[in-house]
Amino acid sequence: MERKHFAIAGFAGLIVAIQLATRLTGTEYFLTQLTMTAYYSLVIVGLCMLIGYAGQISLGHAGFFAIGGYVSAFLTTFDLKSHHGAFISLMERSGALVSRQDIYGGTLLTVHPWIACAAAILLTVAVAYLVGGPVLKLKGHYLAMATLGIGIIVYRIVLGTEFLGASDGISEVPGFPLPGGLVITGDSSSRISNYYLAWGVVILGMVLLLNLIRSRVGRALAAVHGAEDAAGAMGIPTARYKLHTFVLSAVFASLAGVLLTHFNGGIGPSEAGVMKSVRYVAIVAIGGMANLWGALSMSLVLNYLSLRGYFGTYDDAVFGVILILIMMFAPDGLLRRHLLSDLKRLVSRTPAGEEAP
Amino acid sequence: MTLLSVRGVGKRFGGLQAVNDLSFDVATGSIKALIGPNGAGKTTIFNLISGFLHPDRGEIVFGGTAVHAMPSFQVAARGMVRTFQHIRLFPKMTVLENIMVGRHVHSRAGFLAGMLNLPFTWGEERRIKEKSFEIMDLLGIVPHAETEAISLAYGQQRVVEIGRALACEPKLLLLDEPAAGLNMRETKEMGALIARIRDMGVTVLLVEHDMSLVMKISDEVVVVSYGEKIAEDRPLAIQKNREVIRVYLGDDEC
Incomplete structure (x- = not known):
């Protein structure tokens, strides 16, 4: 077995251990936040691929998360019963629509969650390609600003659109059915299965990304990140590789948005907010x-603490502070070699003003 | 036979005519040197040929195809690969990994194949590694395979950069000041290496300041001054060319 496999097996073991711990201590309600943490972690690892390996920042990934969540939420809650037309009857006959009861006992005819999910991913891919093409020509601060703009646009659109629920968002989103009778849903009866489903998706995503890093494409991305002109001189289409990684990470965010929306039973505009994007970047950093x-382990800890409300009303501020501190004192992140010795040096050194630059 | 043909190429940066109506050919299997005083436009010419810049006028034909409008990665994929005046190795990557990147155009695993770790990529990865070791062996850098490339001594970094270019199996190798920053012994070794590369069947075009190196290994020399060609001849004839001497040493001395 390679090291990669050990790490994956170890992480899967940790997930099982956490579940067993909640069972033993009778705190299984923690699993709800831990499941949500898993979906946010999916955004984080996708973004980590973009920032860390392709060297491109995005402050707009909450926007892609929201595109996934909102498209899926809208399509699975919008009643088509009173709508008629060739397209709808064709969809109905091909099994793309499902009929279900709403909470008042009436029947709803909506798009099947799988079709909705596919539509959400397709729209995300289209948007990511469309904006990524021109935006990724920018570098550094300019790229950060432009992606920030994308996030803000998505946020203002969902906030200002009546049929997307404006400031209320969309609620009563049904569960997401999976083969074998499993459903992604927030029902407390299927808490454990959902916990494992969610982390299973994350582990699958990790396997895909770890494979990618170790592949020809991973090497090419590292080359683009390290010396873009030299990568071009080696025949690597640098712009295309950056764009594909951008789209890939957008799909991770979008899928997370879809699944978390079905798990939570709804989505609101705050999911598209700029502070969410900042939080994702902070955790990757x-x-x-x-x-x-x-990134995955920090996501597990910080998202969980945030969702459990440990940061109280200072939630967003905490992530802002984290980002500042990391950039100043540990630009290589917390989990790395030499951290302890670096910290010792930090503690023992002279006040900042007297230092040589 | 002509491998590369530069025809009437011009490039202007604002008010500066960096390259003006420049024409020369590089014959298949030869070593050609491009020399000139500082600021003569040599690196600009290199950037134009390798697709990092695009000429305002004229055309650049490589292996029968016009390449002057292509981006650099397409030029490289066609078999024209360059090195840089200031060494541009990939940081945080070993010597082996740096050279493996050079195999990019000769392999094909994409995003999906990489993510799914498809079986066809295993053999491909193995062949990339084999070929990379072959090249490191040729250059005598196998002992450094697992060393971070940018931690090597300067002269060795140059060799790694050339190895990375050779991994692309170029038809034409463009060397931008391969002897810059090297000591005399290293410069001599570099000259022998370039001659060996030519003997392997790779055509070489180099920009170089070290005249002893240029005169020793080049089959032909092009001299540029203020972006214009002032001479093109065999090394011995270039050494006696009055215009070249004037440009290099000034009017009064001769």
Whole structure:
């Protein structure tokens, strides 16, 4: 077995251990936040691939998360019963629509969650390609600003659109059915299965990304990150590789949005907010940028603490502070070699003003 | 036979005519040197040929195809690979990994194949590694395979950069000041290496300041001054060319 496999097996073991711990201590309600943490972690690892390995920042990934969540939420809650037309009857006959009862006992005819998910991913891919093409020509601060703009646009659109629920968002989103009778849903009866489903998705995502890093494409991305002009001189289409990684990470964010929306039973505009994007970047940074395992473990801890409300009303401020501190004192992230010795040096050194620059 | 043909190429940066109506050919299997005083436009010419810049006028034909409008990665994929005046190795990557990147155009695993770790990529990865070791062996850098490339001594970094270019199996190798920063012994070794590369069947075009190196290994020399060609001849004839001497040493001395 390679090291990669050990790490994955170890992480899977940790997930099982956490579940067993909640069972033994009678705190199984923690699993709800831990499941949500898993979906946010999916965004984080995808973004880590973009920032750490392809060297491109995005402050707009909450936007892609929201595109996934909102498209899926809208399509699975919008009643088509009173709508008629060739397209709808064709969809109905091909099994793309499902009929279900709403909470008032009436029947709803909506798009099947799988079709909705596919539509959400497709729209995300289209948007990511469309904006990524021109935006990724920018570098550094300019790229950060432009992606920030994308996030803000998505946020203002969902906030201002009546049929997306405006400031209320969309609620009563049904569960997401999976083969074998499993359903992604927030029902407390299927808490444990959902916990494992969610982390299973994350582990699958990790396997895909770890494979990618070790492949020809991973090497090419490292080359683009390290010396873009030299990568071009080696025949690597640098712009295309950056764009594909951008789209890939957007798909991770979008899928996370879809699944978490079905798990929570709804989505609101705050999921598209700029502070969410900042939080994602902060977690990737504290994990060490080009360190998928670091990003994943930091996501597990910080998202969980945040969702359990440990940061109280200072939630967003905490992530802002984390980002500042990491950039100043540990730009390589927390989980790395030499951290202890670096900290010792930090403690023992002279006040900042007297230092040589 | 002509491998590379530069025809009437011009490039202007604002008010500066960096390259003006420049024409020369590089014959297949030869070593050609491009020399000139500082600021003569040699690196600009290199950037134009390798697709890092695009000429305002004229055309650049490589292996029968016009390449002057292509981006650099397409030029490289066609078999014209360059090194840089200031060494541009990939940081945080070993010597082996740096050279493996050079195999990019000769392999094909994409995003999906990489993520799914498809079986066809295993053999491909193995062949990339084999070929990379072959090249490191040729250059005598196998002992450094697992060393971070940018931690090597300067002269060795140059060799790694050339190895990375050779991994692309170029038809034409563009060397931008391969002897810059090297000591006399290293410069001599570099000259022998370039001659060996030519003997392997790779055509070489180099920009170089070290005249002893240029005169020793080149089959032909092009001299540029203020972006214009002032001479093109065999090394011995170039040494006696009055215009070249004037440009290099000034009017009064001769």
